[in-house]
Amino acid sequence: MEPFKIPRLPFDDPAQDPAGLSAHMDTLPKEEIGVINWPEFSYKPEVHFAVAWAPGMIVVKYYVREEVIRARFTEDNAPVWKDSCVEFFVAPGDDGVYYNFEINCIGTCLAEKGLSRSPREKLQPEVIEHIKRFPSLGVAPFEEKKGDFSWELLAIIPVASFVDHAVEPDLQGKTFRANFYKCGDELSKPHYLTWNPVRTPQPDYHRPEFFREILFV
Numbered sequence: 001m002e003p004f005k006i007p008r009l010p011f012d013d014p015a016q017d018p019a020g021l022s023a024h025m026d027t028l029p030k031e032e033i034g035v036i037n038w039p040e041f042s043y044k045p046e047v048h049f050a051v052a053w054a055p056g057m058i059v060v061k062y063y064v065r066e067e068v069i070r071a072r073f074t075e076d077n078a079p080v081w082k083d084s085c086v087e088f089f090v091a092p093g094d095d096g097v098y099y100n101f102e103i104n105c106i107g108t109c110l111a112e113k114g115l116s117r118s119p120r121e122k123l124q125p126e127v128i129e130h131i132k133r134f135p136s137l138g139v140a141p142f143e144e145k146k147g148d149f150s151w152e153l154l155a156i157i158p159v160a161s162f163v164d165h166a167v168e169p170d171l172q173g174k175t176f177r178a179n180f181y182k183c184g185d186e187l188s189k190p191h192y193l194t195w196n197p198v199r200t201p202q203p204d205y206h207r208p209e210f211f212r213e214i215l216f217v
Helices: 018-025
Strands: 004-006 046-054 057-071 085-091 098-104 109-114 132-135 142-158 175-183 192-194 212-216
Touching: 004 046, 018 046, 018 057, 018 132, 018 142, 057 085, 057 175, 085 142, 098 142
Parallel strands: 004 212
Antiparallel strands: 046 057, 057 142, 085 098, 085 175, 098 109, 132 142, 175 192, 175 212
């Protein structure tokens, strides 16, 4: 499979204008997070993302429409996968270490690193605080709601978040491996969607052998 190409943003410091950045991300091609790998979890929200880069950062915008939403967790490094959650797993090097950035629909972030599901090491709060998050639903927690909900999340992930890797700010020409996910483990409609297929018997996102190559252009 050809590497998935990630375009460069037309401005060097997109964090200075989040509204303008969000509007620009809306113009980029959208990829679907829509693979149902485990038929026993058949519910399929509508989930897409756009991704781009600027010097020293990766920008991802998620677009979600689902029937059930929840956001209980407000403290970073909480188990946000239990809420309405979008995720970006990425391996920037060839040493086997990958990072998981999991963000619920109100912008609470869990960020970890490691070689496999267990053990994993949480990134320090001073690292996570530099991951900028702009959730369309605001940041106040809420219990489960049922209906027809659409929400967006813009995330700016500095390459400095890859604390075990000396990633240069200029990403052009670099190749990483990654996958994008949507989940909601403790919702009344639990689901596990992936961008690139994951061929395991049970839901498991911590499988870097199923990451796809991404190329920054």
